[in-house]
Amino acid sequence: MKIKKILTIVAVAGLFIAAGVTAYVYNKAFTPNTTFNQKEVFVYIPTNATYEMVQQELAPFVKDMSKFDFVASKRSYDVNVKSGKFLLTQNMTSFDMIRAMRRNIPVKVAFNNQESLGKLAERMASQLEPDSVALYVSFTNEPFLKENGFTEENILAMFIPNTYEFYWDVNSNKLADKMAKEYKKFWNHERLEKAAAKGLTPIEVSVLASIVHKETAKVDERATVAGVYLNRLKTGMPLQADPTIIFAIKKETGDFDQIIKRVYHNDLKIKSPYNTYVNTGLPPGPIAMPDISAIDAVLNAEKHDYIYFCASPEKPGYHAFASNYAEHQVNARKYAAWVNKLGINR
Template identity: 60%
Template structure:
């Protein structure tokens, strides 16, 4: 009887101990272990990060790092770290957190209005892991440019402003390839046919669209502006577009941040292939990243006989259009008087 009693007591102690231990383990694994007031937070784990680096990254959001570490070890996460963007939600337990750190989520990447490839790379670098230098190197790779029919002057055409889905840790070359794929997808047979009907290649359309984009922010006016430039090209006239002169000045000085509101006569002599007052035809590449409305404006221009246009002083943001030089001179003098009244000298 005594032996049975002893065995019973020992068994009870073991069972009780196991129960307590199991409860503690359960608590460590399944009790809430977050320490942030927001509904959710995003954490970014770099490529080739170690587990210790992960701990430093998630530490601000974890209530008990010992509990987190214990679960990470039990789930073999410490030797299988994944890179990318991850979402942690308030109230998650350690098990949930580790599971989330194994499931990277995509990021929505957007860009528009960048004037240079350098600015475009910088914009992407703000949203993805690769830095701007890595992206620039990838975008200007000679083999890539040659195989895709680009040059360093016109590769900005590949950036069709939109929102794209990437994983945050996508390598620079993969970012480049996806943008190139999206560019080819954008140029549908219908768009290519419209470009061909105008006697332009898709790259030339992008160059002209960038000028239209810079000339007017009014999407409803862009087809009319595009029609003016297409009329000039058809007549063999120089484009004489002020935005190309502004771009030439910025490119020559290396200062793309300068604000130039007024083009002066002396500016028209700048020796640059982007100066369409000096050189006939289209510039070597886009002077900015044209948005889709500007591209489609070139592909679907308004049919008219206008050759000239000038900023309107009565309908701000829009332009006055003219067929003859005499009509244009009247509009131009109104504009000159207006900017002089405002004291705009540059």
Template identity: 55%
Template sequence: MYIKRILLIIVLLGLVAGGVFSYKVYTAVFSPNTNFNNDEAYIYIKSDANFEEVESLLSDRLKDVSTFRAVAGKKGYTANIKGGKYAIKKGMNNNEIINTLRSGNIPVRVSFNNQETLANLAGRIAQQIEADSVALLRAFNDADFYRSKGFTEANKLAMYVPNSYEFFWNTTAEGFREKMLKEYNSFWNPARLEKSGSIGLTPLEVSTLASIVHKETAKVDERPRVAGVYLNRLRKNILLQADPTVIYALKLHNGDFNKVYKRVLYKDLELDSPYNTYKYAGLPPGPIAMPDISAIDAVLNAEKHDYYYFVANVEKFGYHKFAKTLAQHNRNKAQYVRWINGQNINR
């Protein structure tokens, strides 16, 4: 009897110990382990992060880091870290958190506007994905890549169409560049290609002209009319005489794209540059900035008219006065020159 009692006690103790152990395991795995008040918290894990770095990112968002560490080890996560952006929802348990970190990489929206240079674009994108500006600029300056895709050093800027796109946060610099090429090819759909052909320009030439239109006017409703002027001049082989191209030529010549030019001087028109459309006929070698979609579509849907000239309208700022003849243009220009001289704007 005594031995049976001993054995019974041992069995009971074992069951109790097993129950306690099972309860602790269950609690560690399935009990809520978040420590924040919002509905969810986002963490960004670098592609080369180790488990200690992940643990550090989560430390102030978890009630119990030790149980998270234990469950992560049991599930093999500590040796299989994946970079990306992850959403940890309030009330998640360790099992759910780890499953999310394994397969819940969520995309981010990456946006950029009409950057003037690829260096500016690199800085803008580096604020939105993991790749830094140095890696991005290196990818952007890969001449072999652009050559193989039909771009030149002068027109490669056209491959990046300003818009909002979906990326994974841990996208590499090369991955970003590849995705932008796909987006460029998607942008130039059959409808746009047909319109491009109808005006006698290639997509790259359209982007170049659109960059000039973009710089000439910020008024989206005026862009088709401005585009029409330049198309008229191109068809007649008249010099475009676009001030924004001269400003770009000056920046390129001086190696300073941060300098602001408020006025183009007559001496500037003598600069020998293929971007100086007062000296060289036709379009410049490539875009002078990234034209936004409204400017590209303005060229593709340019207004048909008989205007060949335009100058800033000092009676309706932001817009321009258009002219069919040089005499009419000179009258409009004289009014503008009187106004700008009165502003004491010398450069």
């Protein structure tokens, strides 16, 4: 009788202890433990981060760090930290947060209209963990350039403006490899055939497209402008593209942030492979990152006999085209008078 009573007492005590342990664990792991008012916040954990670094990063968002530590220890997160971008939502429990800290969220990386590889690296670095120096080094690594058929002068052509998905903590070399694959995907059979029909390589198309892109912001005019430049290339005439002079000045000075609104006669004498008034053919690389509409404008260039064009004062943003020099001179004088009247200078 006494034994049965003792066993009953022990069993009841065990239930109370189990209930207490359950309540303790529940309180630690399964009660809301966030302290932010937003619906969601993103947390960025760098590569090779320690658990202490995670604690510092999470401190503004976690109400009771001891509860988080408890679950982290039980789930072995404290010895297996993951780097990346992570999503926390309001009123998450410690258990939920640990689970969320193992789900790396992809980042949508967008870029366009960059005038140099350095500017592109800065743009991408603002959206990802690798800094601009690491990205630039990966993009200009000699084996990488050789493997993909580029040079440091024309590597900008590899980057097709678009939105791409990466993990925030992506390795810079892997990012470069991914962009090379995207470039090859963009240059499908149809585009390659069109380029070949014009006697151009994909890189040469991008170089010309960069000039077309800078020459006119009007998408509906780009195929016409592209046709002019192709006509000049066929006849061996210098491209005589003002945007290449502007690029040459910026490259020579190392200042890609300066704004140049007008090209003067003396500017045309600048010694640079990008000076298309002095040199025939295409410059050695893109003068900016052409968007897809500019690339396709070159591939689908309008067939006409125009050789000259200049900005149109009657239709701002567009150009006046001419088949001969006399006609072009008339257009050019109209434009010069309009510019002088406005007092536009550099």
